[in-house]
Amino acid sequence: MLDQQAHLDADHLADYLRGELDSDAEARVEAHISSCLVCARRLQAAAQLEELMYAAAEDLPATAAVVVRPPVWRRVVATAALTAAAAAALVLAVAPASLQTPASTDAVAQQQGASFDASAFVNDALCFPAEAIADAEVCVEPLAVAMTTDPEDYLSPFDPDSMRPFGRDDARATAMCLEEGPACDPSAG
Amino acid sequence: MQKHGRRVVVSLIAKGVLPERAKELAQDAWLRVIQNHRRGKLTELKVPGVVIKQATFLLHDDRRRSSSRYSYESVDGSVQPHRDERELEGQAAARHQLRKVREIINRAHPNARRVFEMMYDGEARSAAEIADVLGLSVQRVRQIACELRKTLRAELHGGSDA
Numbered sequence: 001m002l003d004q005q006a007h008l009d010a011d012h013l014a015d016y017l018r019g020e021l022d023s024d025a026e027a028r029v030e031a032h033i034s035s036c037l038v039c040a041r042r043l044q045a046a047a048q049l050e051e052l053m054y055a056a057a058e059d060l061p062a063t064a065a066v067v068v069r070p071p072v073w074r075r076v077v078a079t080a081a082l083t084a085a086a087a088a089a090l091v092l093a094v095a096p097a098s099l100q101t102p103a104s105t106d107a108v109a110q111q112q113g114a115s116f117d118a119s120a121f122v123n124d125a126l127c128f129p130a131e132a133i134a135d136a137e138v139c140v141e142p143l144a145v146a147m148t149t150d151p152e153d154y155l156s157p158f159d160p161d162s163m164r165p166f167g168r169d170d171a172r173a174t175a176m177c178l179e180e181g182p183a184c185d186p187s188a189g
Numbered sequence: 190m191q192k193h194g195r196r197v198v199v200s201l202i203a204k205g206v207l208p209e210r211a212k213e214l215a216q217d218a219w220l221r222v223i224q225n226h227r228r229g230k231l232t233e234l235k236v237p238g239v240v241i242k243q244a245t246f247l248l249h250d251d252r253r254r255s256s257s258r259y260s261y262e263s264v265d266g267s268v269q270p271h272r273d274e275r276e277l278e279g280q281a282a283a284r285h286q287l288r289k290v291r292e293i294i295n296r297a298h299p300n301a302r303r304v305f306e307m308m309y310d311g312e313a314r315s316a317a318e319i320a321d322v323l324g325l326s327v328q329r330v331r332q333i334a335c336e337l338r339k340t341l342r343a344e345l346h347g348g349s350d351a
Contacts, residue, residue, distance in 0.1 A: 034209065053341070057310055
């Protein structure tokens with residue numbers, strides 16, 4: 001019953017026993033088994049292992065229905081949602097604050113002796129120059145500034161003609177610049 | 190029937206029956222169980238357990254008939270105690286192996302354990318179905334199962350992997 005063909009490996013035999021092979025591959029395994037004593041014994045050993053595993057599974061305490069990883073469709077939806085959220089955050093970050101400046105920040109700025117123009121600009125963070133405010137740490141986080149529900153509020157911080165910030169003629173507004181914003185250099189013009 | 194049919198065949202192959210004969214015996218066992226169920230002889234139909242028992246009975250009957258046909262040993266009964274002894278030894282070895290398998294499964298990685306539970310919980314799920322539920326790729330599920338079997342073979346038999 002021994003032949004010269006290569007013997008079947010244990011994984012292939014396990015796939016056969018579990019019915020994971022297509023009909024052609026299954027027929028080839030059966031044809032080989034019928035003429036190869038070594039593989040017939042291996043198949044028996046693999047089947048005994050399968051039986052042991054079935055028996056072991058019967059008595060194992062059931063693991064809580066915890067999904068190791070969410071299904072693919074859920075991951076796709078989650079990725080799409082995260083992408084949309086990131087895009088929205090990016091839009092909010094580059095959009096002007098317009099009318100939605102947090103009152104608390106405004107109050108802090110006024111308390112520090114600086115007036116805050118709500119139509120100023122928003123970038124990574126809106127900070128006040130050190131001359132105007134003793135505490136240089138006072139910055140407005142972009143998401144907090146730009147949180148608004150009306151898309152009409154997202155106005156460009158720059159004058160489309162001059163490409164300079166609105167209110168540039170105002171000395172205080174001039175002092176309030178974007179961080180590293182090329183169009184908002186107080187020393188320029 | 191199709192869902193659990195494989196399990197019956199595997200149980201026969203584990204007893205040393207060649208695949209083709211195992212399929213024939215399994216089919217015969219299914220037919221008998223269905224007939225008995227229709228006649229009302231089986232009040233409770235637990236598949237595949239009852240079919241595996243029926244198939245095992247058919248196998249023993251098959252072997253008894255062929256051994257009485259070709260051998261005289263069973264006539265005087267002298268073989269019987271020896272066979273019982275071997276069966277007892279086999280049962281003890283099986284219990285020991287089962288205990289070992291449980292230990293190995295218990296200390297396996299949670300992912301491997303989850304795949305194992307879904308693969309062998311009697312629902313006869315395919316690797317693709319398990320992959321879908323667990324959110325893993327089919328290839329990964331097969332890989333986990335293969336690694337687990339490899340570990341089991343190594344610990345049960347000293348591991349000769351071909």
